[in-house]
Amino acid sequence: MSFRLDETDRKILLQLQRDAGQSLDEIARQVGSSKTPVWNRIKKMREAGIIGQQTVLLDAEALGFEACFFVLIRTSEHEAEWQAKFLKALKERPEVQEAHRLAGDIDYILKVRVKNARAYDAFYQALISEVKVHNVTALLSMEEIKATTALPL
Amino acid sequence: MSFRLDETDRKILLQLQRDAGQSLDEIARQVGSSKTPVWNRIKKMREAGIIGQQTVLLDAEALGFEACFFVLIRTSEHEAEWQAKFLKALKERPEVQEAHRLAGDIDYILKVRVKNARAYDAFYQALISEVKVHNVTALLSMEEIKATTALPL
DNA sequence: TATGAAAGTTTTAAATA
DNA sequence: TATTTAAAACTTTCATA
Numbered sequence: 001m002s003f004r005l006d007e008t009d010r011k012i013l014l015q016l017q018r019d020a021g022q023s024l025d026e027i028a029r030q031v032g033s034s035k036t037p038v039w040n041r042i043k044k045m046r047e048a049g050i051i052g053q054q055t056v057l058l059d060a061e062a063l064g065f066e067a068c069f070f071v072l073i074r075t076s077e078h079e080a081e082w083q084a085k086f087l088k089a090l091k092e093r094p095e096v097q098e099a100h101r102l103a104g105d106i107d108y109i110l111k112v113r114v115k116n117a118r119a120y121d122a123f124y125q126a127l128i129s130e131v132k133v134h135n136v137t138a139l140l141s142m143e144e145i146k147a148t149t150a151l152p153l
Numbered sequence: 154m155s156f157r158l159d160e161t162d163r164k165i166l167l168q169l170q171r172d173a174g175q176s177l178d179e180i181a182r183q184v185g186s187s188k189t190p191v192w193n194r195i196k197k198m199r200e201a202g203i204i205g206q207q208t209v210l211l212d213a214e215a216l217g218f219e220a221c222f223f224v225l226i227r228t229s230e231h232e233a234e235w236q237a238k239f240l241k242a243l244k245e246r247p248e249v250q251e252a253h254r255l256a257g258d259i260d261y262i263l264k265v266r267v268k269n270a271r272a273y274d275a276f277y278q279a280l281i282s283e284v285k286v287h288n289v290t291a292l293l294s295m296e297e298i299k300a301t302t303a304l305p306l
Numbered sequence: 307t308a309t310g311a312a313a314g315t316t317t318t319a320a321a322t323a
Numbered sequence: 324t325a326t327t328t329a330a331a332a333c334t335t336t337c338a339t340a
Contacts, residue, residue: 003215013211020173021207023315037326039317052210054174058166058304059203062156065304068253070223070262087298094305098264099298100221106292109223111251113304139259145240145252149302151211151218151266152247176334190307192336308340315334322327 003050008033009041010153013051016042017150020054057149065113068144069120073108074135086131095123156203161186162194163306166204169195170303173207210302218266221297222273226261227288239284248276 005013011031015022022030028038045051060068077083090099090110098111114120120138128136158166164184168175175183181191198204213221228235243252243263251264267273273291281289 005216016209017211019207020209024317025315034327035316036318036328040325043317048215050212050215052212054172054207054209055302056169056173056207057205057302058170059205060304062201062203063158063304063306070253070255091299094303096299097302098300100223100294101296101298102223103293103295108298109292109294139262140256141253141262142256143254145254145261146244146249147251149208149210149250150247151213151216153216177336178334187308188335189309189337193307196336309338310340311336311338313334313336315332317332318330320327320329323325 003045003048005050008037009045012038012041013045013151013153016051017153060113064115067114067116067120068141069110069112069114070139070141071108071110071112071124072106072137072139073110073133074105075107075132076134077132082131086133089127089130093123093127095119156198156201161190162198165191165194166198166304166306169204170306213266217268220267220269220273221294222263222265222267223292223294224261224263224265224277225259225290225292226263226286227258228260228285229287230285235284239286242280242283246276246280248272 008031012027015027015030024035024039028034031038042051060066075082075086086108087099090096095112095114096110097113098109100109101107102109112120112123114123117140124136124138127133161184165180168180168183177188177192177195181187184191195204213219228239230236239261240252243249248265248267249263250266251262253262254260255262265273265276267276270293277289277291280286
């Protein structure tokens with residue numbers, strides 16, 4: 001599963017994480033190589049699934065998404081059927097930006113991005129009407145101090 | 154601060170979020186318009202800061218980042234000086250992918266991506282040696298169910 | 307908004323070290 | 324085997340209608 005990267009591959013990934021809109025020439029210059037070898041390496045890493053989706057990060061606040069909640073969920077249900085239904089609900093709801101199953105006494109954590117507190121409540125009511133959860137704590141973000149998708153390669 | 158989008162702008166953003174590597178022609182076709190107007194809209198949204206960084210999402214597991222923690226922090230310190238130091242520490246550490254200041258009795262939440270539990274411990278020790286925190290709870294992710302940066306436009 | 311032309315980029319192939 | 328060169332196909336960018 002673990003892909004073997006050399007120093008050049010690492011540098012290419014750092015550049016792509018920093019700015020995926022750069023030209024091949026520019027990336028090649030930055031990593032001290034030239035176009036074709038860089039292109040071949042990127043192609044190989046894309047095929048291996050190391051490099052995934054190419055996307056843009058949008059300004060959530062400017063677009064009216066003014067509320068962000070981290071939701072801690074405890075459940076008493078641990079059956080396969082319940083879990084499948086719960087995961088499906090999370091994947092289908094676009095306001096859920098992240099969902100993790102946890103070790104320890106909190107079972108799941110979600111990151112939920114919505115326009116306002118009312119929209120969060122609507123999301124919450126819809127979720128608990130779909131699946132039974134034992135205990136839910138919502139932590140409201142007052143300030144996004146840092147947000148990056150870059151891995152510390 | 155809030156930018157006024159019409160239906161076409163929204164469709165363009167949806168396409169860019171889905172795949173920022175598409176050509177203008179392709180985006181134009183998908184949103185039912187043509188190259189020039191789409192290009193002008195994208196330019197305007199970039200200039201307004203609505204569209205930010207263009208990046209690639211990498212496969213964390215395949216690259217050996219096998220541990221992800223959500224860290225809940227309570228502090229007794231609320232002075233400006235302490236806060237400035239704490240924020241600086243978070244911004245400088247590349248393993249911190251997200252950091253939010255919260256409302257309520259938990260003061261901060263972090264998302265920390267590291268190679269393994271040992272690397273998390275090293276991060277934790279370094280952080281608490283830099284700034285005093287009152288109480289720290291680390292939630293270990295067992296499974297990333299969902300992860301997207303897309304806003305539900 | 308549409309057209310189109312100039313500049314730049316990606317992609318593939320052939321040649322070279 | 325990996326890199327450089329080269330050239331075709333495609334894209335972006337922008338002036339003009």
